[in-house]
Amino acid sequence: MIKDLPYFLIGLAAEKLKLDDQLAATRSDASASKEGRILAQYEISNADQIAAAMAAPDVKRPEPEHFDAILLLAHGTPDVLGEMDEYLKLVTGGRGVPPHVVHELQERYAEIGLREEPTPEGPHLTRWTLLQGKLLQQRIGTPVYVGMRNWKPFIADTVEQMKNAGVKKIRAICLAPQNSRTSVGLYRRALETAAAGAFEIDFVAGWSEHTLLVRAFAEKMRKAYETALATGEKTAVLFTAHSVPCRTIQAKPSEHHGMMLTTDADTYAIECKATAKHIAEELSDILDESNWFFCFQSQGLSGGPWIGPGVPDLLAALKQEGYTRAVLQPVGFLCDHVEILYDIDIDFQKLAAEIGGITVSRADSLNDSPTLIAALADLSRRGVRSLPTHPAQQPQTPAEVLLTLAPLEETQPVSA
Template sequence: MSDATTAILLLAHGTPDKLDEMAAYLDKVTGGRPMPQHVIEELQHRYAEIGLRDEPLPEGPPLTHWTLRQAERLQDEIGIRVYVGMRNWHPYIADTVAQMKADGVTHARVLCLAPQNSRTSTGLYRKALESALNGAFSYDFIAGWADEPLLAEAFAERLQPVWAEAGAALGTRVPVVFTAHSVPCRTILSSSGESARPGAPVPADGIQNYGAASAPDPYPVEAKQTAARVASLLELTDADWYFAFQSQGVAGAPWIGPTVEDTLKALAAEGHKGVIVQPIGFLCDHVEILYDIDINFREVARGLEMQLWRPESLNDSATLVRALEHVLGQ
């Protein structure tokens, strides 16, 4: 295959461009399951708090802006065309596949920009891709890259100066809470009864087997493995770091935990006056970071008389781009 007919396709979640698109966007996210009006309004409120308006932002919403920037930087580095397809909003995976076919692409290396493999992310993105392809071109699909050393290095680079700053401000070692997006309990199977301490799978209690698959979803374990790699790079002890799942759904059904809110309460009860929250399941700014952490969790911490720090998101980190290049075998 020549470079002229080979390309890279990055897959991501997608996000609305303006507030009045929220209902249509959520319809895509849920696969057509209606969402209560109060849920739509709550999410509109959260997006408004991070700057989304009734008209599209010139630079686009943060998730779209940074994902396209990551693709641009990667293309500059490897000299191969890099495309972006979103599952739930523009640019849709199907539209990107059509453009790639029109551009003469005959083979693609496909990478999901959710490093930890899950049926709720990677699996759904792959399903959307296969539905859109219809034989347009052949492809290699990279399902998960949670153990990529350069990914951990990129997160550690962001965390290190904040870890030092927080420690200096409070005169003590400040605990780090690594987070990843929660998923519904029904999507996760677990045959393990291990503890939910750092590096261990989510415990079996509270996780229901709905017969959705024949094997455990690797997501909770892979998320904690990424966190453990970052902690190791900064030589954090087991007493220095914790793991929690954030951004549980706002409409019904149980989601996996522990939650960030409960973790912050537990840390405050132990006498901690500060905390660092670093999401390691996200590669760039979006509502789950800019609202859930920067606004909501910071308010929770303030109510517990704690300071909260968050390292800068990876966004267009040069080390992240190197990680993408390495994972893609370029």
């Protein structure tokens, strides 16, 4: 019974109910939702999916638009351990972090394969993002560029390449599907500053409910969850997203990395939960509503609280509720990088061992998922015109913001 759950789990259940209301308020009728779910089926090569799409009611899709190039935007990551200090200065807007934090992060990156000298395959985030760009270009036949905000290839350098190539009109897609001032907003500003009006930019900000994105996540989770269920143990699905400072999502002027951000309420938390809800809906044949949860991970140091609840508290509560397995899936990350390979695969494993009696696993990352590439192809051709209306476009109330707050100890390291 919900009344018997720990307090913050009651809060999670309440958030689910609020999200239900927000989603329902944006849909005029059930058919609109159905049409949204079958949109872009043509992108998938699976015969059963094609047959299902052909049998479904016709959906009028927007006509593709033409762009000289597509630009994929990502966070960036250092190529070698010795670049960590310089990299963190870029992440923190020039402020940098204490030497002991630099050292700690170097140790974390070393555990996932980063070395003092460049490796042939390169760091995970860079390698996978460049491959995603290559696969997308092969699929759509339009030049695809990749730019990173905090490391090479820098957005500014990629923009210069496009200028030299004579590009006049681009579509930019941020590889952070959930819109946030602390991520998407800063990517957009970096791009517009570098371009300086040299070409026309159509910026895709927020595609958290894209049908094919949801399906790509669901495909990975289905395999992981079925594996866990086969053990016969009581298993929870835990969807996660990267935490952000509380001050950056509240409806008031906010400073982040030396810049004043807009005064509108940030929709990031709601969009993350919407993605998770849609994935759960895709898995409703095997995943009961009562067995999936949502929380935030990878909180960092910013001089104040970050949104929560966090993974440690939720894992402890799940154990109290009788769960012996938890299958995690980050819904805001499109490929392997430190927040997955270290935070989940190493740190959360240690955490589970300390709690005792609960086993943690995760769904594979999307990486080179054909369904993810299909989603990017659809965005490249049609932008957000084929997306359902975002419930997150409704202003977030102060009560909902407070529900997500979680204190952060000053001693916690910066999340990279």
